Amino acid sequence: MKLAKSFPLFSASVTLGQARARVAAVLAAAGKEPAALESRLLLEDATGLTSLDFVIRADETLGDPQAARLLISLERRLRDEPISRILGHNDFYGLDLIVTRDVLDPRADTEMLVDRALAFLRERRLSRPKILDLGTGSGAILCAVLHATPQAFGLGVDLSPAACEVAAKNLDRCGLASRSSIICGCWADAISGCFDLIVAxxxxxxxxxxxxxxxxxxxxxxxxALFGGEDGLDCYRLLARDFGRLLAKGGAIFLEIGARQAASVVEILSSEGFRDAAVFKDHGGRDRVVTVRNI
Ligand SMILES: C[S@@+](CC[C@H](N)C(=O)[O-])C[C@H]1O[C@@H](n2cnc3c(N)ncnc32)[C@H](O)[C@@H]1O
Incomplete structure (x- = not known):
C-alpha cells in the first residue's frame, strides 16, 4: 500500500488514540480540514466504534483489518474524495442521508433554502401542503421539508435514474416513504397538478x-448535477416555463442560485409573470435563494 510505505502510521500495536492522532496529522499536512473531525469519522467508520468508545477504549490496539480499511479510506481522502462519499452518508438538516457517486453531496448552503421554505409553510399553516422538489438528487431538500412538516406530501423529480433510487432510499430511511413519491423525468415534463411549495x-x-x-x-x-450551460442559467429558463401551471394560488417557489445569479434569475422569473421576487443571502453573505409567490 503506497501510503503505508510513505507513512509508517500503523506499525504493530498502535492504539486507537494514536491512530486517530496520526491520521489527523496526515490530513492536516495535506490541507484536509477539519482534520481532527475527519480523522474521527474515518476511524469510526474503519472500526465500527462510536465516539464514546474512542474515549473509553483509546488505549486498545487497532486491529490489522481495521488498519487496512482505514488506510484505504485515508488514501481516498488524500486523493480529494469528499469524506461523505468515502463514508457513504452525510448529514443534511439533522438527517443522516445516503450519498453515492450518482448524487450531489448535499451542501450546508442548501439548508438555508430549507429554512426559508419551512418558514413559508409555517406561515401558510396549510393542513396538507403539497411539495414539489425539481432535481431532487439525494432527496435532501424533500426529506428535510417533509420531515419537519408532518402532514405534507412531497414529489421529487430527477433525470438520473440512479439519483431517483438514492432519493427513494433516503425518503424511506427517514420514514417518509408513505408521504412521498419519486419520478424519473426531465424537470416538470411529466408533472401535472398544483403544488403549494416548489423547491429546486x-x-x-x-x-x-x-x-x-x-x-x-x-x-x-x-x-x-453541476453544469447549467454557458451562463449557468439554462435550467432556470427551462424550469420557469412550467411554474405558472404548477404553482397553487398562495404558493411559493424557492430556488437555490449561484452567488452572482440573483438579478438574472429574478429577470427570468419576471419574464414568466412572477414579479416581486425576494433574494436571501447565505451565512457567508452571498445571494443564495430566490423566491416568488403566487399571490
Ligand atoms: C445541484 S443538484 C441538486 C440535488 C439536490 N436537490 C440537492 O440540493 O442536494 C441538481 C439535480 O438536478 C438533476 N437534474 C439535472 N438536469 C435535470 C433535468 N433535466 N430534469 C430533472 N432533474 C435534472 C441532477 O441529476 C441533480 O440531481
Missing part, C-alpha cells in the same frame, strides 16, 4: 467556471 436546486455552474472548481467537486459530484 438546479445545476447552475457556468461552463467557464469549471476550471475554478475544487477537485472535490469536479471529480466527485456528477456533471449532471
Amino acid at each position: 436546486n438546479p445545476p447552475y455552474i457556468a461552463r467557464p467556471e469549471t476550471a475554478a472548481l475544487a477537485p472535490e467537486v469536479v471529480r466527485h459530484d456528477p456533471a449532471l
Whole structure:
C-alpha cells in the first residue's frame, strides 16, 4: 500500500488514540480540514466504534483489518474524495442521508433554502401542503421539508435514474416513504397538478467556471448535477416555463442560485409573470435563494 510505505502510521500495536492522532496529522499536512473531525469519522467508520468508545477504549490496539480499511479510506481522502462519499452518508438538516457517486453531496448552503421554505409553510399553516422538489438528487431538500412538516406530501423529480433510487432510499430511511413519491423525468415534463411549495436546486455552474472548481467537486459530484450551460442559467429558463401551471394560488417557489445569479434569475422569473421576487443571502453573505409567490 503506497501510503503505508510513505507513512509508517500503523506499525504493530498502535492504539486507537494514536491512530486517530496520526491520521489527523496526515490530513492536516495535506490541507484536509477539519482534520481532527475527519480523522474521527474515518476511524469510526474503519472500526465500527462510536465516539464514546474512542474515549473509553483509546488505549486498545487497532486491529490489522481495521488498519487496512482505514488506510484505504485515508488514501481516498488524500486523493480529494469528499469524506461523505468515502463514508457513504452525510448529514443534511439533522438527517443522516445516503450519498453515492450518482448524487450531489448535499451542501450546508442548501439548508438555508430549507429554512426559508419551512418558514413559508409555517406561515401558510396549510393542513396538507403539497411539495414539489425539481432535481431532487439525494432527496435532501424533500426529506428535510417533509420531515419537519408532518402532514405534507412531497414529489421529487430527477433525470438520473440512479439519483431517483438514492432519493427513494433516503425518503424511506427517514420514514417518509408513505408521504412521498419519486419520478424519473426531465424537470416538470411529466408533472401535472398544483403544488403549494416548489423547491429546486438546479445545476447552475457556468461552463467557464469549471476550471475554478475544487477537485472535490469536479471529480466527485456528477456533471449532471453541476453544469447549467454557458451562463449557468439554462435550467432556470427551462424550469420557469412550467411554474405558472404548477404553482397553487398562495404558493411559493424557492430556488437555490449561484452567488452572482440573483438579478438574472429574478429577470427570468419576471419574464414568466412572477414579479416581486425576494433574494436571501447565505451565512457567508452571498445571494443564495430566490423566491416568488403566487399571490
Ligand atoms: C445541484 S443538484 C441538486 C440535488 C439536490 N436537490 C440537492 O440540493 O442536494 C441538481 C439535480 O438536478 C438533476 N437534474 C439535472 N438536469 C435535470 C433535468 N433535466 N430534469 C430533472 N432533474 C435534472 C441532477 O441529476 C441533480 O440531481
